[in-house]
Amino acid sequence: MASIExxxxxxxxxWRYQGRKQRTTWPTEDLAEEAKxxxxxxxxxxxxxxVYIDMGVLDPDAGPTVPTFEEYAEKWLPAxxxxxxxxxxxxxxxxxxxxxxxxxxxxxxxITATDIGTLxxxxxxxxxxxxxxxxxxxxRYFTLINQIFEAALRDKVITDNPAEGVRYxxxxxEHDDTGEPTQVRLTPAEYxxxxxxxxxxxxxxxxxxxxxxxxxxxxxxxxxxxxxxxxKPGAKDRVRIWRAWKxxxxxxxxxxxxxxxxxxxxxxxxxxxxxxxxxxxDRPDDAFxxxxxxxxxxxxxxxxxxxxxxxxxxxxxxxxxxxxxxxxPRDEPGRRRCRDYGGTNDQGKPCGAITAAGMTRCHSHMxxxxxxxxxxxxxxxxxxxxxxxxxxxxxxxxxxxxRRMTPLAISRxxxxxxxxxxxxxxxxxxxxxxxxxxxxxxxxxxxxQD
Numbered sequence: 001m002a003s004i005e006x007x008x009x010x011x012x013x014x015w016r017y018q019g020r021k022q023r024t025t026w027p028t029e030d031l032a033e034e035a036k037x038x039x040x041x042x043x044x045x046x047x048x049x050x051v052y053i054d055m056g057v058l059d060p061d062a063g064p065t066v067p068t069f070e071e072y073a074e075k076w077l078p079a080x081x082x083x084x085x086x087x088x089x090x091x092x093x094x095x096x097x098x099x100x101x102x103x104x105x106x107x108x109x110x111i112t113a114t115d116i117g118t119l120x121x122x123x124x125x126x127x128x129x130x131x132x133x134x135x136x137x138x139x140r141y142f143t144l145i146n147q148i149f150e151a152a153l154r155d156k157v158i159t160d161n162p163a164e165g166v167r168y169x170x171x172x173x174e175h176d177d178t179g180e181p182t183q184v185r186l187t188p189a190e191y192x193x194x195x196x197x198x199x200x201x202x203x204x205x206x207x208x209x210x211x212x213x214x215x216x217x218x219x220x221x222x223x224x225x226x227x228x229x230x231x232k233p234g235a236k237d238r239v240r241i242w243r244a245w246k247x248x249x250x251x252x253x254x255x256x257x258x259x260x261x262x263x264x265x266x267x268x269x270x271x272x273x274x275x276x277x278x279x280x281x282d283r284p285d286d287a288f289x290x291x292x293x294x295x296x297x298x299x300x301x302x303x304x305x306x307x308x309x310x311x312x313x314x315x316x317x318x319x320x321x322x323x324x325x326x327x328x329p330r331d332e333p334g335r336r337r338c339r340d341y342g343g344t345n346d347q348g349k350p351c352g353a354i355t356a357a358g359m360t361r362c363h364s365h366m367x368x369x370x371x372x373x374x375x376x377x378x379x380x381x382x383x384x385x386x387x388x389x390x391x392x393x394x395x396x397x398x399x400x401x402x403r404r405m406t407p408l409a410i411s412r413x414x415x416x417x418x419x420x421x422x423x424x425x426x427x428x429x430x431x432x433x434x435x436x437x438x439x440x441x442x443x444x445x446x447x448x449q450d
Contacts, residue, residue: 002039003384013051015039019113019165022048031055048159049109065383066157068096069102069111069148084256086247094144097121108149108158113165116145120168135182142168184386185397185404193382196316202276202307205290205298208239209388211272213395215415216388218258218297219242225285227276228265236267241415258419261416264397301387306390315382316373323372327361338362393426400429 002015011032022039026032039046045080046054067075073095077088095104103111106423121140124132133141146163153161178365187193191210198206208219218241242263246256257263279289288353292298319325330336336359338351348396353362372382386394396414399405411422423430 002036004029004036007238013039015044016346017044017047020162020300022051024048031065056128066107066109068105068107068118070100072108072152072157073100073104073148082146084246085249089247089249091139091144094141098141103306111162113162113446116142116163117165117168117205119145120166122239139168142166162306182392183393184384185389186384186386187395188398190382190384191391193380194312197311197382198307199311202281202311203305206391207272207275208290209391210395212239212241212266213392213399214239214241214266214393215244215259216300217246218415220288220300221245221255221292223281223285224280224287227273227280227289229273235274237270238265238267240265244337251441258415260415260416262412262415264412264415266413268367290340302355304388312372312385313373314383316385317368318376318378318381321374321376323368323374324420326369327359327366329358330360336360338365345357396422396426397429400426 004014007025010025010027013026013032013035015022022034024035035051035055038051072385077091077095080088080091083091096201099119100119103115111136120138123138123141124135126132142163143433144148146161149158149161149163150160151280181250195210197201197207197264197388205219208214208222209216211296212219221243222239222241226242228240231236240263241258244258245347248254288297290298291301334354338353338355351362351365353364355362359366370376392414396410397408399409399413408419410426411419416422
């Protein structure tokens with residue numbers, strides 16, 4: 001349960017308590033033996049500090065010298081370098097809203113891996129009826145907690161990092177019982193169905209996302225000057241992904257470096273350049289390539305609600321088997337209120353409108369519900385609901401389907417800071433690498449047998 005190790009001129013007693021390694025150091029072997037007997041007498045349920053108190057080395061009434069998690073985090077956050085103002089504001093929000101209420105008042109050396117794991121599980125599956133956070137969001141909480149403990153370890157505030165004892169996998173799948181990925185990766189045929197559902201003025205942005213694998217914040221930050229047509233025969237046109245939209249921590253946005261500071265030039269198909277050229281004609285290099293109807297930058301929430309979701313609904317509806325209409329003609333004469341009292345109109349406002357004469361609903365609530373889709377099996381209808389970010393996953397899936405593309409080349413094209421990030425997100429798309437490993441072992445073992 002406990003062991004004694006020689007450590008220079010001293011002796012060290014080592015054991016584990018609640019998953020964390022505990023150590024006490026003694027000048028003589030006899031004192032180490034006595035401390036070991038105390039630990040084993042408690043069946044290991046003793047911290048190093050408690051053993052020191054039992055041995056009369058520490059005063060149990062002395063005030064704590066180790067700061068609480070909240071106290072240390074308040075000093076760590078302003079001193080943290082290499083992050084944007086938006087990231088700093090996000091860290092503070094995570095601390096204030098979830099982490100500090102869980103264990104912020106506890107001393108850094110009293111927080112265990114069990115405490116951290118409990119918080120992560122509560123974020124995934126809260127006790128009330130509210131939905132849990134997505135895995136990517138919980139990963140951000142775990143990353144922040146680990147960063148703070150790592151800094152405290154370097155500052156010698158604590159002797160070990162309890163987050164290392166948490167068996168947490170980055171961005172794990174939503175349901176461990178099925179192992180199904182949460183990403184939507186469209187086939188080329190599905191993508192073409194979706195693209196056709198967009199109005200012509202919206203297609204350039206959709207094509208840009210699918211053809212480059214750029215993040216939304218990167219694609220909407222492109223300027224005309226970032227599009228680099230080929231200057232030599234046989235060369236490829238390129239898109240410079242050098243900047244991205246960042247939060248400033250005050251509710252606004254600014255143009256900064258790409259995520260992971262991975263500036264890159266992405267070769268693209270000639271068809272994409274054909275689509276983008278009308279947006280580049282007679283415009284200065286510093287003008288935004290993709291703009292909103294008013295000429296400013298495109299905002300994600302507006303595009304999602306006004307462009308993406310309606311196009312997605314069109315792609316998921318069959319012309320021959322449309323979803324059922326809401327409302328219809330009525331026999332009673334005169335004008336009445338819309339019967340959809342519990343709903344809202346297409347602008348998100350409560351409904352109470354006067355209906356047209358002889359109809360049961362107002363204009364906004366006639367026809368199919370905004371998110372209603374067809375349930376038939378006819379070809380040419382999209383069956384899944386991708387998000388704009390899923391076009392990045394789709395792009396990666398297309399690349400992995402081509403044996404000429406290596407994981408390293410794909411990682412660089414996607415702008416991942418590390419190849420391990422690509423492996424964690426798209427590991428299920430790399431079966432050929434595992435099969436190649438088996439072939440290599442077979443070749444090696446067969447050579448040995450010869």
